[in-house]
Amino acid sequence: MTRANTGVQPPSRLVIASRESRLALWQAEYVASRITALYPECEVEILGMTTRGDRILDKSLSLIGGKALFVKELEAAIAEGRADLAVHSLKDVPMEMPEGFSLVAVLKRENACDAFVSDKYDALEALPDGARIGTSSARREAALRAEYPFLKIEALRGNLDTRLRKLDEGRYDAIILAAAGLIRLGLEKRIRALIPPEKMLPAPGQGALGVEIRSDRRELAAWLAPLDDVETACCVRAERALARALGGSCQVPLGAHALFEKKILRLRAFVATPDGATRLFGEKTGTPADAEAIGAALARELLDRGADDILAQIASQAASA
Secondary structure, three states: OOOOOOOOOOOOEEEEEEEOOHHHHHHHHHHHHHHHHHOOOOEEEEEEEOOHHHHOOOOOHHHHOHHHHHOHHHHHHHHOOOOOEEEEEHHHOOOOOOOOEEEEEEOOOOOOOEEEEOOOOOOHHHOOOOOEEEOOOHHHHHHHHHHOOOOEEEOOOOOHHHHHHHHHOOOOOEEEEEHHHHHHOOOHHHOOEEEOOOOOOOOOOOOOEEEEEEOOOHHHHHHHHHHOOHHHHHHHHHHHHHHHHOOOOOOOOEEEEEEEEOOEEEEEEEEEOOOOOOEEEEEEEEOHHHHHHHHHHHHHHHHHHHHHHHHHHHHHHHHHO
């Protein structure tokens, strides 16, 4: 990578806010290495933080505030000037950015698939009746209940290392994780099988890293712009636009995956009831320049076909919980 030519004076020091899990720190260190490759004289520091989402492990995310619990403390550090930017796994970033904050770069995507991880079995199809499979993702749970109703699905919280430890202690027969995290930490050998999107569509933004800053820091945005991968950013914009239009949160079983086929952007998505009994699938294609419009259009199509009823049902259940 060559030094960036942004037309502005290069930065001398930048601080990255990051969660303190091993994977989050790897992601922050990776972005730091990309920044120093662009600006060799820039001193990059990492401010490690433990978020509320990391501390509360005995309750479902949907009951304690959702994915925003993983980013609020990082955003507070940026707002207070203790950090310049934050690095996120984009599947953990709420679809509505808070006022005053922007995603200014989306890095090249790692494998977006979910991974089947087990010490005993080679694939989902090999699991026997009553096998215990761990996940706390409403999206994964709905897909599993629809395709593998004989499995016993149990809650699984914690960072990646904690989840693997719980599996190794025998609490589960298998767990489902994002393949990207395992690959980034050099744990590919733990993946017994990749679950293709045809069987389990990923979460919007899965496998991609995003860089967040204060919206008013235009010079910082210019410095970080070279980190942006245009193709990944287009795909993520389509996925997040769809999820945003469907009120996507950790309560809604929703998957979305966009990719380039030659010069055409293809977006596939589904929304389901939590028990997987009803699942609506859709697909739309268009030009990359229309990424967000493609996502919004597919969301409208799903709503017209009954997704509005699914969302109303989920909201009613959440209100009565």
